[in-house]
Amino acid sequence: MEAQVKAQSANMATVPPLRMRQPLWKRIWKERWIYALFLPGFLYFIIFCYLPMWGVLMAFQNFQPYLGFWHSQWVGLQNxxxxxxxxxxxxxxxxxxxxxxxxxxxxxxxxxxxxxxxxxxxxxxxxxxxxxxxxxxxxxxxxxxxxxxxxxxxxxxxxxxxxxxxxxxxxxxxxxxxxxxxxxxxxxxxxxxxxxxxxxxxxxxxxxxxxxxxxxxxxxxxxxxxxxxxxxxxxxxxxxxxxxxxxxxxxxxxxxxxxxxxxxxxxxxxxxxxxxxxxxxxxxxxxxxxxxxxxxxxxxxxxxxxxxxxxxxxxxxxxxx
The missing domain is CATH 1.10.3720.10 (MetI-like)
Incomplete structure (x- = not known):
């Protein structure tokens, strides 16, 4: 009897919680309002902080607006x-x-x-x-x-x-x-x-x-x-x-x-x-x-x-x- 209880406890320990067994999209939908509160701050940092980081490339170029990032002349550390x-x-x-x-x-x-x-x-x-x-x-x-x-x-x-x-x-x-x-x-x-x-x-x-x-x-x-x-x-x-x-x-x-x-x-x-x-x-x-x-x-x-x-x-x- 004691051995059965131990085996059952071990099996229960290996079973992931119900929350972890749910698909990702279901968990997101269940907590959608929390993600909705998170979204404006996330978009702010993506749009105004991370996407503009591509502009760092200009520091190593002789940037010409009509040529763009990929066709402007690279000058390395000259600037x-x-x-x-x-x-x-x-x-x-x-x-x-x-x-x-x-x-x-x-x-x-x-x-x-x-x-x-x-x-x-x-x-x-x-x-x-x-x-x-x-x-x-x-x-x-x-x-x-x-x-x-x-x-x-x-x-x-x-x-x-x-x-x-x-x-x-x-x-x-x-x-x-x-x-x-x-x-x-x-x-x-x-x-x-x-x-x-x-x-x-x-x-x-x-x-x-x-x-x-x-x-x-x-x-x-x-x-x-x-x-x-x-x-x-x-x-x-x-x-x-x-x-x-x-x-x-x-x-x-x-x-x-x-x-x-x-x-x-x-x-x-x-x-x-x-x-x-x-x-x-x-x-x-x-x-x-x-x-x-x-x-x-x-x-x-x-x-x-x-x-x-x-x-x-x-x-x-x-x-x-």
Missing amino acids: FITFFSDPSFWQLFRNTFILAIYNIIFFFPATIIMALLLNEVRNAIFKRTVQTLVYIPHFLSWVVVVGICYMLLNPQDGLINDLLMRMGHAKIDFLESSAWFRPLIVLQMLWKETGWGTIIFLAALAGVNPELYEAATIDGAGRWRQLWHITLPSIRSVIIILLILRLGNFLNVGFEQIWLMLNPLNRDVGDVFDTYTWLVGLQQGQFSYATAVGLFKSVVGLVLVLGANWLAKRFGEEGVY
Whole structure:
């Protein structure tokens, strides 16, 4: 009897579950609404991310639109050699690198600090009101943001310069000064995107076990101790993952914002890879050369992501893969 039971158990263990024995099309139809929710995101990445990757071929060609990808002349790495030997390469690299570092140093921590501050607010109505106010700038276009900046900083009739004059100070030409270009770019980014960047961190903070805070309170830990020993360690993995992903766009400092803020007097510090790509690609029609510049940015981002992920794993963190 015992032998029969064991044999029957072994047979049942080898029989696949009913779900696995169903045909694939039946399982898809049964869960069709889940796949329907998945479809828009899937199509977005296929159409706008993967299919355009064929355009990378242009970086190794002397691309002519009327000849197409397969009949244009192949030039190998010539576009990259021309780009790296261009006298403006190091100026573009320096300008892009400095703005990217500023974004990492100032913008990324600002989102964490804002999330921590909002998490400490106990009045639900006040918290939701503040969240709404700091989210709104994200939905404004850069044209509107730069327009507001021009209205405030215009040397003729801007509000800031008017206040300076009333206080007995000389006017400052913020908009046409190389020294003020980078601070203005960072301040605009902080005002527009800091609130929106707190969403993921607030979601991570909502998942922290409240019993940890209760135990810390019993042990006599204040709010600062709880923040340092409970809150930050609990969201450390989220911070690291988002930082790694942000490094993938390290050299993408934003075309529209910088292009709107550029003028002949601040171009020496404002020209970056994004504006240079637009200049040579669309204005001058050098499609292959502009593609090589964009591919260079992507390769740098890939190297930074792989390096940061390796470093995170080396220190015992999860990383992105």
